[in-house]
Amino acid sequence: MPGVAQQAIPAAHNLPEHWSAVMDDCVVSIAWSPDGEHLSAASASGSVCIFNVESGGLERSFQAHDFGATSVKWRPAGKEIATAGQDGRIRLWDPHAGKLIRELEGGSAWVDHLAWSPSGTYLASAAGGKLRLWTIEGILHREYPQHPNTIAAIAWRPNASELASACYGQIQIWRPDSDQPEKTLQWKGSMLALAWSPDGQYLCHGNQDATVHFWIVRSAKELQMWGYPTKIRELAWDRRSRYLATGGGSQITVWDCSGRGPTNTKPIVLKYHEDLLSQLAYQRNGPLLASGCLGGRIAIWEGKNRQPLFTAAMPSAIAQLAWSGDGTRLCVGCEDGTMTVLETSESTAAARR
């Protein structure tokens, strides 16, 4: 079958491994199905695999994009997956049948980003400076005005119908029903990642110049965090919108945004990784933070505890991390194509006892 090179290799770690498989190239994107029963993963070669979470079995694999895939996203509360690639296309699939439903034009050579609206009503795509909004049926709902530079990140505001897009120099917030941005936030610099706090109050971005910037969206008040060793692409909010975990080096910097916010406070610093961080992810319904680095190490952290609860070693650099919706499992995608699902619920309970 295309997309899978070989099966299961054991890895040494102290988190129980549910299963492991190897894809044909670097795992560039992972998405859990809304019911948590399936996992989809896209590789740098353009293949997409659908795994059965319980058995670890590969249910389907198909070549989704020539020249490589960039993103796979499962529609919230839906059955379809959307994929994007370096062939300039967006494709909607029936993942279980591996059947192409619809093919859409991103508007530029590479489609870099995809994001379903929280309700699953719209699919947003970013390709070069083009931001497009599609309906579930794959009909172009809106093409927003051309961005002056390549769109670096897009993110829907949680529980809202607002989409933020970042490109060099500015962030804009758009609504599905208007061509005009609802808000434009000017920031002179190159942004690499966007993250809304779950309560939708804060929008923050990690930057090429080794800073993290915060916006309190309502007031457009801003804060800037300096002093990182390198550029920041790893950002994760905890479910209560209190902690923002940031990468930009080998140590994790966690800002406490409760009370008066992080201004003039000292962040919590979590040290374990020896290589540059590549991924950070909080559980959606629990307190755990997962971190992954280019050295192939995984660590699981809880709250302000400066010791990791667990660690695990993977065969190559961590490329993707995704918690299951119920937070009991963590899916890890590696640069060499390894896909691993780790069990966290029982181990967590045991560790706490």
Next chain:
Amino acid sequence: MEARVENDDPRVPVTILTGFLGSGKTTLLNRILSEQHGKRIAVIENEFGEVGVDQELVIGAEEEIFEMNNGCICCTVRGDLIRILGNLMKRRDKFDYILVETTGMADPGPVAQTFFVDDEMQTKLRLDGIVTLVDAKHVWMHIDTSNEVKEQIAFADVLVLNKTDLVTTEELEKLEARVRAMNRAAKIFRSLNADVEIGKVLNVGGFNLGRAMEVDPKFMEPEYPFEWRGIYSLPRGRYPYFLKRGPDPAMNIALLPVDDISSQNVQASVMDAVLLFSEDAVAVTSGEIIRPGRRLHQLALTEESPAFSFEIESPGAYALYTQHKPEEFQAVLFNGSCLVYPVQEKDFKPDHEHDDEVSSVGITTPGDLDKKKFNKWMSELLRNQGTDIFRMKGVLSLKGEDNRFVFQGVHMLFDGRPDRPWREEERHNQLIFIGRNLDRARLKEGFHSCLA
């Protein structure tokens, strides 16, 4: 940090290809891609469609220059390259080589800096060199006015003077002298149809610290104290030497006998002349006689038409070295009423009356450096003049260190490390700056003040 042998460097080499529109970048790219070299090459083009070879990966990119929030020029990078190369390096099918073509109007600074300020780029890619194509004919339309042309020439590790069929040999010499004066560290090649050997443009090691000083020997060519030399074949006799009042009130000359006009003997006379020109000159006024030999003559040129004469006793070949070019003083040599022409002549100073704002300053000095003083001087220099310093590289002898210290830099970015131990050769310091409005005397003075 430790020294790394180049072949052990697992990072993929990247070559930046610059040059004005029409200079032949696309022709060179196509040549590289169509040649049978067995390498997998990825090309980042500044637009789609021109290069077309099936088995290679060609990615179109729009130059997106990103300045960082702190406004520092060294943080100006090509955002599109970080994104595209970041994606490319994830793939399992690795490339042996990456070529980045810039648009004709590009400043090479941000492209080069991209490979030094971004950690991700730095761990996976190694900037190998900047290759600049120059249209030998049409470059003259821009070389005085366009900052981009000047920058592209100044940043280059390799300069290819292309389309040589459109110009005469003299024009080509003039161009080579001109670009050499701007960038003394680059290797210069000439080509007809961008048909330069691939080995000369790929893997040049321009940013390789271990090879920092492995440059064209011309790079360290001394600055000659004379601008012109003529070799004359003179029978015995007295030869009037007429001049006109010129830009200076006096001029030093030396008239040295040479055994014959073989290049070896002529070359030896150059070294004699260099030494001679550092000695005290003997004043000569209009009407006086000059005899060949190891003596520096200072001709007084205050009169309207000063006239001297050369007294030749033994017939043979003579080398006349003049501090300035003969045409500046309309200097002519006569035999009776006939003009005597040199059998050979050579200019020692590139023909640039333009006082190029872009130039190279080379420093070669024996002795050990005081590390603290050097650090302080270099950081001050980069802080104040980093914008104007395009490239620098060098080998330093630090006091108390057994190993050579090698460095290179782009604008304010300084990259240096200890290299192999000094061999028995004399420890010395050798460095070069290429940039805009460089003050040669001040740089030398500043560097010398760092000696321990």
